[in-house]
Amino acid sequence: NGNWVTEKDVTINGKTTSQYLASVILENLPERPFNIRMVRETADSTTDQLQNRTLWSSYTEIIDVKQCYPNTAIVGLQVDAEQFGGQQMTVNYHIRGRIIQVPSNYDPEKRTYSGIWDGSLKPAYSNNPAWCLWDMLTHPRYGMGKRLGAADVDKWALYAIGQYCDQRVPDGFGGTEPRMTFNAYLSQQRKAWDVLSDFCSAMRCMPVWNG
Numbered sequence: 001n002g003n004w005v006t007e008k009d010v011t012i013n014g015k016t017t018s019q020y021l022a023s024v025i026l027e028n029l030p031e032r033p034f035n036i037r038m039v040r041e042t043a044d045s046t047t048d049q050l051q052n053r054t055l056w057s058s059y060t061e062i063i064d065v066k067q068c069y070p071n072t073a074i075v076g077l078q079v080d081a082e083q084f085g086g087q088q089m090t091v092n093y094h095i096r097g098r099i100i101q102v103p104s105n106y107d108p109e110k111r112t113y114s115g116i117w118d119g120s121l122k123p124a125y126s127n128n129p130a131w132c133l134w135d136m137l138t139h140p141r142y143g144m145g146k147r148l149g150a151a152d153v154d155k156w157a158l159y160a161i162g163q164y165c166d167q168r169v170p171d172g173f174g175g176t177e178p179r180m181t182f183n184a185y186l187s188q189q190r191k192a193w194d195v196l197s198d199f200c201s202a203m204r205c206m207p208v209w210n211g
Contacts (some may be wrong), residue, residue, distance in 0.1 A: 004037070020086030025062075071141065093187060099133040102126050103159060111178060117159060129182035129203040130162035130182040136199055144192055165203055180204075 007026050011080075025030040026036070038056045079089065105114045108126035126132070136143045137153050168176040179208045182202045186195070196207045 016086050018085065018087055018135060021057075021081055021088060022086070023081070040174065042057070050085045056150070088151075094188050097125060097127060097183065097185075098135065099123050099125055100131055101138075102131045102161070103165050106162075113163065119155065127181045127183055128178075129180050131198065132182045133196070133199045133203075134158055143194075160203065 005029075010022070010024055012020070012022060027153060036059065038054075039104050042052060049147070070158045075093070077091065100123070102108055102115070102124045103170075104120040104122045105117050105125075105126075106112075107114070108124045108128065134153065134155065138145045138150055140146050165178060165180040167179045169179045170176055171177040180203045184198075184202075193207070200207050
């Protein structure tokens with residue numbers, strides 16, 4: 001009807017030596033379109049001992065429905081801003097990596113091989129450079145799978161390379177570790193040959209086109 005309606009009153013009390021960030025959730029909103037405004041009732045400070053300048057930084061629309069994010073890892077966090085002094089927190093994540101195709105007789109956790117490999121593959125997590133390279137060569141979405149077929153890649157050579165990478169070597173602290181592992185993420189599009197060369201460099205080899 002053209003009149004403003006007060007949806008929520010917010011009171012901010014406390015002290016901080018830096019910018020204080022706060023979020024307010026408005027519910028029971030009317031049908032769109034509608035306007036939102038923020039009005040501060042406290043007068044501007046006239047002394048250096050009090051800084052109460054207030055800014056509306058942004059707003060986010062929350063849609064309470066199930067969403068599908070194909071090929072994407074999504075993380076949602078809700079924290080109390082008071083725990084961080086009103087400052088924007090920094091969040092770091094340890095990325096384990098993708099589920100890729102590995103030999104059917106391979107245990108990627110123990111890095112062991114059982115029996116004779118029949119050439120078949122199975123999905124599993126692995127940071128073995130040989131099978132990370134296989135994934136990049138054959139995956140049709142982010143790899144070269146639309147250009148190369150599985151028959152174009154010598155998987156038997158990769159099998160031998162993978163076994164070499166999994167051999168245990170001294171870690172310099174009295175224990176052992178795999179000879180080579182591959183832990184990386186791609187954040188931008190690059191030439192395929194450059195990416196493959198980087199993958200191969202992790203296991204001291206180089207790609208060769210034969211065909």
